[in-house]
Amino acid sequence: MGSVTDVGTEWYGSDNPADWRWNYWWVVPIYPYGKRRTLYREVVPDTIWTFEQVQGIFYVAVPIRMTVVRLESGGLLVYAPIAPTRECIRWMRSLEDQYGAVKYIVLPTVSGIEHKVFVGPFARRFPQAQVYVAPHQWSYPVDLPLSWLGLPGGRTQRLPDDPAAAPFTDEFDYAILGPIRLGLGNFEEVSLFHRRSRTLLLTDTLVSVPDHPPAITQLDPYPLLFHARDDAFEAIEDTEANRRKGWQRTALFSFYFRPDALDTVTLGQSFRESLRVGDRSRRAFFGIYPFRWKPQWKQSFEALRGNGRPFVAPILQTLILNRNPVATLDWVDKVAQWEFQHIIPAHLDAPLEVEADAFRNAFRFLHPEGDRVTLLPDADFELLRELDVSLSKRGITPPVPPSLKR
CATH class of the missing domain: 3.60.15.10 (Ribonuclease Z/Hydroxyacylglutathione hydrolase-like)
Incomplete structure (x- = not known):
């Protein structure tokens, strides 16, 4: 075989x-x-x-x-x-x-x-x-x-x-x-x-999570390059480093929605910035780019990836x-x-x-005496915890068993 x-x-x-x-x-x-x-x-x-x-x-x-x-x-x-x-x-x-x-x-x-x-x-x-x-x-x-x-x-x-x-x-x-x-x-x-x-x-x-962008994502690298930027005014430049940077940020988005290393910009400010973006190559979503990454975003990704575990x-x-x-x-x-x-x-x-x-x-977090075996930063779970509380209060999801509440 x-x-x-x-x-x-x-x-x-x-x-x-x-x-x-x-x-x-x-x-x-x-x-x-x-x-x-x-x-x-x-x-x-x-x-x-x-x-x-x-x-x-x-x-x-x-x-x-x-x-x-x-x-x-x-x-x-x-x-x-x-x-x-x-x-x-x-x-x-x-x-x-x-x-x-x-x-x-x-x-x-x-x-x-x-x-x-x-x-x-x-x-x-x-x-x-x-x-x-x-x-x-x-x-x-x-x-x-x-x-x-x-x-x-x-x-x-x-x-x-x-x-x-x-x-x-x-x-x-x-x-x-x-x-x-x-x-x-x-x-x-x-x-x-x-x-x-x-x-x-x-x-x-x-x-x-792989460290480098998967091959299928590189057939059209624009989404990677879009998220490699630090603000709406930064040029979209196709380099290996930017593809990797964009992929790592994409991974943080996809798992946490709002990781702790991300600051969101108000819609009003994002719109005003979009009007100042002159280069049409940077005007995806009408030039709106409501993100600001904190310096520790890289450490957050490394914790998420955990050397590929x-x-x-x-x-x-x-x-x-x-x-x-x-x-x-x-x-x-x-x-x-x-x-x-x-x-x-x-x-x-x-x-x-x-x-x-x-x-x-990988499932040890479900044991009452267990911890988050993945060693993910607790701060990155903030939005998910907020959703958890909101959904439970509205009766949309059942409550978490008391033994598993963190």
């Missing part, structure tokens, strides 16, 4: 912008809107491939990943589909030509709209595939049938609670985290373990998993029993060379 490669063999698709087109971007109108490039990578030779695109808001653009696994019986399994652009589908057809048709498509989440929105369109490109979804799907404000959510009728079903009842049980194990009740809806994630390659597939529960995203620590620590830790124990050596999350860095002990350690 092949092992995970150091970086993986990467391929970029067509240089024709028509091949990047995503016509349904208006359903979830976030960057990069109607044009999404795809990076295709072989992770385990002849066995596992990843497909990456980017998505974000206000140029906070981060990778989103789909994973494809070759079945021993022939054919392919797809975990967490991305936008089925012409470029993406062309790579998928090349895999089908070599290894057989897509047999199974798995939607491993119930609340991640950035994953759910692509499943129906992706599945329609592979009409022979069976679609399996995390069991407790929901929609707001009214729960709708799966077929009304754009999923193909007649071949879409919920994953069985018992993995032995799934048709791919001879090659995979899976464990369902949740549902964790959050008021308006649930949080739920399906972890999938490919026994032959000893690879664990996750969606949102675990991540690792895996951790649970702050929003999951503060607003979601701590609502049901018992169920979460039961899931952790179950997953940790599998003899995985590699983890492929749906976001940020991958593959991760992580085994069971490091996986367990």
Whole structure:
């Protein structure tokens, strides 16, 4: 059996912008809107491939990943589909030509709209595939049938609670985290373990932050360069140092929304500054740039990255998993029993060379006697704590168990 490669063999698709087109971007109108490039990578030779695109808001653009696994019986399994652009589908057809048709498509989440929105369109490109979804799907404000959510009728079903009842049980194990009740809806994630390659597939529960910008973010570096500036008047200059600086700040934005190292500028001041920005190349968002970074932002990033160690995203620590620590830790124990050596999350860095002990350690913050094992600066959690209190007071989310209150 092949092992995970150091970086993986990467391929970029067509240089024709028509091949990047995503016509349904208006359903979830976030960057990069109607044009999404795809990076295709072989992770385990002849066995596992990843497909990456980017998505974000206000140029906070981060990778989103789909994973494809070759079945021993022939054919392919797809975990967490991305936008089925012409470029993406062309790579998928090349895999089908070599290894057989897509047999199974798995939607491993119930609340991640950035994953759910692509499943129906992706599945329609592979009409022979069976679609399996995390069991407790929901929609707001009214729960709708799966077929009304754009999923193909007649071949879409919920994953069985018992993995032995799934048709791919001879090659995979899976464990369902949740549902964790959050008021308006649930949080739920399906972890999938490919026994032959000893690879664990996750969606949102675990991540690792690279020091340098991921390759997919550098196909269009403008978002990185936008956030590398210290104010609206600074020129946008494409250098390796600015790309790295912009990526590190993007990571802080995406995890904390408002890290302690960031000062926001009032809308009035931002607007007045935008009128003074003469260079049109700096006039994205009408020249509005309401940010000022404190000198310690770099230390905050280094604490977040932690030399690449895996951790649970702050929003999951503060607003979601701590609502049901018992169920979460039961899931952790179950997953940790599998003899995985590699983890492929749906976001940020991958593959991760992580085994069971490091996986367990990432969730130690859920133990009453535990601390924030990730050693993240407490001050960076300020906005998330404010959201936590506000959502709990309004009854939108259940309160945190007293034993876990910090």
